Amino acid sequence: MKLVKIVSLTALGASLAFVGGCQLFSVAESSSSSAPSFKESSLPGGGMAFPHNERIHLSTDQKWVASEGHLSDLIRLQWTADRAKPAISWADEKGNDKTAIVSHDKANNPEQHDHKHISIETTMSPTGENKDQLFTRLEIPYDADVAEIRTHSSNFNVMDGILRVAAEGNRDIQFAKTGKDNATTPLWSLRTNSGEKGGNSGADFNIIRYDDKGEAVDSAVTVSRSEGNVGIGTATPESKLDVNGDSLRIRESKTPASANAPGNQGDIAWDENYMYICVAKDTWKRTELKSW
Template identity: 80%
Template structure:
């Protein structure tokens, strides 16, 4: 491979000069060692350091904007609107397998601006897009609230907690996607705000939305204070509070005898009777009549 004659890297007032070897200079003095760098054999070329050599960067600077963020020891910059600075990891054959990329615009001018940092990994080696780097996780910039997205990814929490925390209402939404990654909610799991003493507030709600993404009502609600569950009401006043004019038990069941298996409070029906289990394995019934 071709030997690189001179490489200059300036950072924090110190410089690294490589001329078939390595020379570090700084306030604490200088040291030198033999370190030959070569042209990279990977597509696109570049500088290749010897295998197993390490780069050690350190700083005592703060992250201060008006001083130029001097603590950023590595800065990747794009100088064209569709350029994509990246850090990539390749396998023993030199094929890229993973990458961290940040960029402003998509390669395709017809696509919306990306404006995000993405973590990318290759697709299946036996699939339609084998070996292609694909965005799995993206974090947008130039926005007050970042809509973090995953693509073709499952999210597993192993032996831990998946937590949604905050002081206001906390939602987990189920939505449909549209143009330019716009989302329209269909359902949401929500705990409302307003926690007070006595276990009040932060009640659980299952919210349903219309086709335009506007909330309709709370289909199911549960009180944190009392444990009451409401159907069609967000303020249940009994253990089961149904805001409707009917409750349906679809399947009929006829206890064989007054001592048929059952738990206190079980209710069943057939075409002649309604049956109520009043104690363990103890049933009573009332006759149904037409009018």
């Protein structure tokens, strides 16, 4: 053990232990009880182990004030070398890593880009290619006005709840391709635009397409919030289906068996000889097609 000296401070209801140059306070059960002994950790890398089943109870009435030294930060982890990684980790009953919260500036590999993030890590499958290795599942960058939060090899599920995107401007869900150093280039976006005007107008739904450089081309599909009109190739649909183009294609042909064949009003069909329109329930009319 690295226990050098224990001084009992019964008047203060605590014992002060000097361990390898560090000092710790632990609550004593009574003025007559002996202070718990601290041991060297059996984990790789050593360190100090608290007595089994002992708890650490921290409390504060201080505010989070920078000018006063953030007196309310009851636990502060600091790196003192550029590639150090202060972490809190959890291990199973055999001492194997399972989960960790890590914050650091640079990657272990100097050839990688600077990470500058806090990450939540969990182990990979015990039967997979990277057996039992801790792997970053969620990372939140720092030193950024807008943090690009990322997940890796993770699925995101909302169970009996709402996934909400709220803003005063455009609200986007974006589909993109990845590049070097986690760079992304958008390909498609689901968007509700800004500009609510009252009367259920504005904030129309758009499907935005982008070119190879990530520049927005147009809204391929727009749905008006006020009227529910759908526009293809137009951002201002004026009918229930408004197509800004010079053709509309129905790929499959269909020949109603008779003028009273099953159908709903407004159904349209065609074959080599006729164009058919259902004008009422199970009531078809047709017009002959001729070449010229």
